[in-house]
Amino acid sequence: MVTAGPAGLTLPRPIADRLLAHARTELPNEACGLVAGAFDGDGGGRATSFHAARNAEASPLRYNVHPEDLVRIVFEIDGAGEDLVAIFHSHTRTPAVPSATDLRTAQYDRPFYLLASLAVPDAPPDSALRAWRIVGGHTFEVPLRVGG
């Protein structure tokens, strides 16, 4: 059973920088990717690597992790004995808050949804990134620790 809980995501700074660099490279479109790592016993997670993926929608307003990238990355992470700790995408002009579309299409209870907002150019990771859980059509923001 997944709970919203206070447990959060720890994102080492180099990975946070990679996420934002990927998001900025993909402008004007939304960017996406998967974050591997490990969950702890309390439902919190720690990221260890970022796997950038193609956005099959190639859109400033939508993302869809390219199906070929998705299957490859999911089983790479699984094969390495790691957890899929977060699903990443960027919002190019709006806050890093899950949209109604994000809620409607969310299929994963356990991983965090990690969002970047590029509304403020060159914003540091601490302010550009936010982490959420989407469970049962509801969003719950969770603590995001960049660094450590």
Added chain:
Amino acid sequence: MSSVRIPPVLRDAVDGSRDLPASGATVGEALEDLFARHPALRARVTEDGSLSPFINVYVNDRDVRFRDGLDTPVGDTDTIIILPAMAGGSR
């Protein structure tokens, strides 16, 4: 008989299995065979009796939408994967 590879996100619906056999000449028939034995999996990936639009289906890592969809033929050496999509957007 084909093999169906189960991703981590769906393993709780199949008692933790990573790979399961399935009978059928097409992807649709093989999945129906699998769902008959694992109703919890059917509940997770179908809506109103049809595969959810947010579920990707692959044969040997190729998305069946670019082949014949659920009518894509499968044989003993083929591996089917069902995998929830990751999609959304700001609007």
